[in-house]
Amino acid sequence: xxxxxxxxxxxxxxxxxxxxxxxxxxxxxxxxxxxxxxxxxxxxxxxxxxxxxxxxxxxxxxxxxxxxxxxxxxxxxxxxxxxxxxxxxxxxxxxxxxxxxxxxxxxxxxxxxxxxxxxxxxxxxxxxxxxxxxxxxxxxxxxxxxxxxxxxxxxxxxxxxxxxxxxxxxxxxxxxxxxxxxxxxxxxxxxxxxxxxxxxxxxxxxxxxxxxxxxxxxxxxxxxxxxxxxxxxxxxxxxxxxxxxxxxxxxxxxxxxxxxxxxxxxxxxxxxxxxxxxxxxxxxxxxxxxxxxxxxxxxxxxxxxxxxxxxxxxxxxxxxxxxxxxxxxxxxxxxxxxxxxxxxxxxxxxxxxxxxxxxxxxxxxxxxxxxxxxxxxxxxxxxxxxxxxxxxxx
Amino acid sequence: xxxxxxxxxxxxxxxxxxxxxxxxxxxxxxxxxxxxxxxxxxxxxxxxxxxxxxxxxxxxxxxxxxxxxxxxxxxxxxxxxxxxxxxxxxxxxxxxxxxxxxxxxxxxxxxxxxxxxxxxxxxxxxxxxxxxxxxxxxxxxxxxxxxxxxxxxxxxxxxxxxxxxxxxxxxxxxxxxxxxxxxxxxxxxxxxxxxxxxxxxxxxxxxxxxxxxxxxxxxxxxxxxxxxxxxxxxxxxxxxxxxxxxxxxxxxxxxx
Numbered sequence: 001x002x003x004x005x006x007x008x009x010x011x012x013x014x015x016x017x018x019x020x021x022x023x024x025x026x027x028x029x030x031x032x033x034x035x036x037x038x039x040x041x042x043x044x045x046x047x048x049x050x051x052x053x054x055x056x057x058x059x060x061x062x063x064x065x066x067x068x069x070x071x072x073x074x075x076x077x078x079x080x081x082x083x084x085x086x087x088x089x090x091x092x093x094x095x096x097x098x099x100x101x102x103x104x105x106x107x108x109x110x111x112x113x114x115x116x117x118x119x120x121x122x123x124x125x126x127x128x129x130x131x132x133x134x135x136x137x138x139x140x141x142x143x144x145x146x147x148x149x150x151x152x153x154x155x156x157x158x159x160x161x162x163x164x165x166x167x168x169x170x171x172x173x174x175x176x177x178x179x180x181x182x183x184x185x186x187x188x189x190x191x192x193x194x195x196x197x198x199x200x201x202x203x204x205x206x207x208x209x210x211x212x213x214x215x216x217x218x219x220x221x222x223x224x225x226x227x228x229x230x231x232x233x234x235x236x237x238x239x240x241x242x243x244x245x246x247x248x249x250x251x252x253x254x255x256x257x258x259x260x261x262x263x264x265x266x267x268x269x270x271x272x273x274x275x276x277x278x279x280x281x282x283x284x285x286x287x288x289x290x291x292x293x294x295x296x297x298x299x300x301x302x303x304x305x306x307x308x309x310x311x312x313x314x315x316x317x318x319x320x321x322x323x324x325x326x327x328x329x330x331x332x333x334x335x336x337x338x339x340x341x342x343x344x345x346x347x348x349x350x351x352x353x354x355x356x357x358x359x360x361x362x363x364x365x366x367x368x369x370x371x372x373x374x375x376x377x378x379x380x381x382x383x384x385x386x387x388x389x390x391x392x393x394x
Numbered sequence: 395x396x397x398x399x400x401x402x403x404x405x406x407x408x409x410x411x412x413x414x415x416x417x418x419x420x421x422x423x424x425x426x427x428x429x430x431x432x433x434x435x436x437x438x439x440x441x442x443x444x445x446x447x448x449x450x451x452x453x454x455x456x457x458x459x460x461x462x463x464x465x466x467x468x469x470x471x472x473x474x475x476x477x478x479x480x481x482x483x484x485x486x487x488x489x490x491x492x493x494x495x496x497x498x499x500x501x502x503x504x505x506x507x508x509x510x511x512x513x514x515x516x517x518x519x520x521x522x523x524x525x526x527x528x529x530x531x532x533x534x535x536x537x538x539x540x541x542x543x544x545x546x547x548x549x550x551x552x553x554x555x556x557x558x559x560x561x562x563x564x565x566x567x568x569x570x571x572x573x574x575x576x577x578x579x580x581x582x583x584x585x586x587x588x589x590x591x592x593x594x595x596x597x598x599x600x601x602x603x604x605x606x607x608x609x610x611x612x613x614x615x616x617x618x619x620x621x622x623x624x625x626x627x628x629x630x631x632x633x634x635x636x637x638x639x640x641x642x643x644x645x646x647x648x649x650x
Contacts (some may be wrong), residue, residue: 002522013491013518015448016553017543017567159454160445172447177568179545276491276518276526277445289467290496291444 004193007316009309012192014279017176025183026194028099033201038098045090046205049123050080052087054206056213056370062340062356069223069363071356074210074372076234077345083375084206084234085116089185091202093120096183103127103178106185107171109136109164109230110301110348111143112375113187118152120185128152131171133163136300140379142394161294164230164304168278188231189308192279196308203237210370211241218368224359226251227372228351229322230266230302232311234374239320249321252311253351255297256324266295268307269315269322275306282312298327298387301348301375329354331387334377346375347384397484397512398436398537398559402594406611407435408646409596410638411488411620413456414439415465417631419473425627428639430483433646438515438618441470441489448517450571452621455628467497471505478510486513486539486559491526499527503534513537513559521553542587543567544578550586557593563614565599572621573600584613607648619645 003026004010012022032038046052055075063071076084089106096104104126108114114130121128130147134156137144144154160166168191175184186195189203207225214222225242227235229252242248254267265271268283275284277292285293285305297303314320330347333354338344345353349372356371363369377384385392401407410429414422426437442460446453474485487506494502494516506514514536519526524538531538537559542550544567554561563583565576584595597610598618610617619642626641627634 011523012520013523014520015517015543016520016541016549017545017564019520019522019543020545020547020549159451160458165445169445169447173450173569176448179567273496276495278447279518284492286492286496288496290493291461292492 002193004197006310006313009280009282009312010193010196011281012279013276013281014192015176018179021179022192022194029095029194029198032095032098038094042091042094045094046087050086050090051078052205053209054078056210056217058217059341062337065340066357066360068360068365069367069369071360072214072222072368072370074206074238074370076206077349077373077376081112081116081119082378083112083116083346084203084237085113085187086119087205087237088187088199088202088233089113089116089120092183092185092198093124093126096126096185097124099183101126101183102181103129104183104185105129105131105171105174106187107164107167108132108187109167109303110299110379111136111140111147112301114152114154115143115146115150117185118147118150121152122150129174130154131157131167131174133157133161133167135162136164139300139383143379164300165292188233189236189310190231190278190280190306196280196310199233200236200240200310203233204240206234206237206372207239207241210238214368214370221245221248222368222370223363224249224251224369226253226352226355226369228253228302228348228374229307229311230255230304230348231306232308234372236308236310238372239314243319250314250319251355252320252322253325253355254322255299255302255351256326257296257298259326260324264296265324266297266303266305267324268305270324277306280309282309283307298330298383299347299351301346302351323355325351325354331384333357334380334384343373344377344381345373346377347380349374396537397482401435401484402560402615405435406649407596407616408433408642408649409436409438409616409618410434410623410642411438411440411618412623412627413442413453413460414470414473415442415460415463416456416627417459418463419465419469421632423473423477424635425638426477427481428635429642430481432639432642434483434642435616436484436486438486438488438620439470439474441467441487441493443490443493446490448569450569450621452572452624452628453570456624467493471509474511475509484512485510486515487511488515490518491516494527499530503530503536506536507534511536513539515539515541515562517541521549542583546583550583551590554587554591554593557591560594560596560616561587562618563595563597565597565601565610570599570621572602572625576600576606580610581613604645604648607645611649617649
């Protein structure tokens with residue numbers, strides 16, 4: 001059995017061309033993970049460049065309006081570049097630098113990971129190329145320009161469904177083409193070992209901070225910790241330091257698109273089956289012959305047919321619960337949190353907000369929910385206007 | 395001796411690749427027989443997959459054409475069963491782990507044996523993950539063909555020592571696709587393989603010119619051509635049979 005397993009999930013299912021490189025990344029990462037100088041450099045970047053620690057914000061108005069549990073938001077949307085993606089990217093870009101790489105490449109869905117990667121590349125003087133499904137370059141045109149402004153080259157991916165999974169395919173292909181001087185900065189807790197572990201470690205800063213912050217504010221642990229979940233990096237980061245606290249309920253909110261009983265869905269745990277794809281064994285949306293399904297969600301960042309292997313394991317073990325949230329529910333949450341709290345949150349994050357709206361009223365007033373706001377929603381405003389029948393274009 | 399063993403016994407082997415179901419499974423059967431008639435010694439049949447990450451654009455498009463035409467794993471098995479009535483040429487499947495996994499690993503290998511498939515090539519199953527299938531393929535007498543890449547370095551011996559059927563040496567970095575120039579020192583890789591195993595060695599990725607065929611057949615025991623044949627199918631569709639015959643016939647003469 002190979003390395004990097006979470007129960008039966010994980011592994012290293014990649015072409016031979018990449019194996020030595022994965023082994024090398026694993027070794028280098030293991031070294032730098034325990035290297036004080038590296039960790040200090042990373043903390044400095046996170047605190048002084050990305051704006052960490054991010055706030056844990058008590059949403060008093062929403063709490064009152066929903067009439068149940070106390071609601072806290074972990075404000076990853078306030079990070080530099082506007083999402084949690086920067087946490088992982090700064091870690092990996094710094095690792096790339098230490099490994100002597102000249103170039104980083106990355107896939108992106110909504111563009112948040114692409115923008116974060118382009119940002120880190122600019123700061124750390126690395127060449128940067130981003131692969132983005134052609135569909136998504138249209139849905140998120142402003143982010144394409146942002147990446148270019150930051151000095152990155154953006155490749156619109158025209159294969160397959162032209163969305164996130166195809167961007168990952170092409171990014172992997174490009175990596176096998178030029179592995180020597182290039183690190184593939186994977187954007188989620190997915191792919192072959194060591195990425196699911198490494199990305200989780202870099203994102204776990206979210207729950208490390210949140211745990212300290214909630215203890216300081218409330219003197220006790222939360223009852224529920226939740227986040228949206230596509231590949232699952234913000235949710236894994238939000239869950240990680242709470243996994244051992246068995247009384248803390250962990251909930252991942254998946255994108256159900258038009259609904260889990262339709263074909264236009266991206267809810268992997270709800271509709272997927274065990275498979276092997278993108279370097280890992282996990283759950284995937286697929287047909288009876290193992291063809292990967294053309295998934296759908298209003299949210300480009302959750303529009304992915306798989307889920308990270310550690311989530312698959314947490315699901316199998318019954319430690320975390322995964323719930324599907326439709327486009328419609330997410331859009332309503334997008335509008336609700338804007339009006340209630342004056343926060344325009346990413347449509348991805350609003351999948352989790354929608355679930356807060358469902359469960360908070362049923363909980364007791366002395367109970368606590370922490371929900372991760374993974375990103376800000378400026379990028380989504382025009383798309384939501386169109387969803388509501390407007391004719392707004394960026 | 396296995397069909398694969400026999401193919402490499404006396405001569406250098408031209409290995410042709412086609413994606414099953416592109417443009418139809420009847421045509422795939424015809425194209426394979428044309429390749430055999432033209433002098434191919436082994437045929438790789440691609441079971442189409444929605445997301446073939448080791449393939450360049452030519453074979454990616456063939457996968458999509460095949461899937462859009464309704465090709466499924468079950469239908470590929472039916473086609474091979476029919477083909478096996480007509481030929482003893484060694485046949486190996488090239489596909490990704492997910493279609494096999496989803497079909498059921500045991501069920502898949504059992505059907506391979508039943509229809510007369512001799513081996514499997516799985517680009518996303520490296521040495522470290524081969525236990526996923528190795529015990530099952532062994533039980534059903536299917537050879538698990540391993541790949542060695544330009545970046546394999548210190549892994550070459552480890553992979554070669556446990557090789558079965560033949561070894562697939564990837565000539566170039568990146569994905570499949572026609573290349574005019576191949577820069578890897580394939581000779582050195584083949585030499586290192588030879589020191590630890592007698593398993594035949596075939597070279598693939600990027601090969602299409604007669605000169606490349608000649609050069610690599612001198613170094614190794616065979617060459618694999620996929621994208622160049624697939625291009626003919628993309629261009630000539632149902633009428634590609636005679637084009638494939640001519641192409642393979644011209645190239646295989648340089649396999650000596």
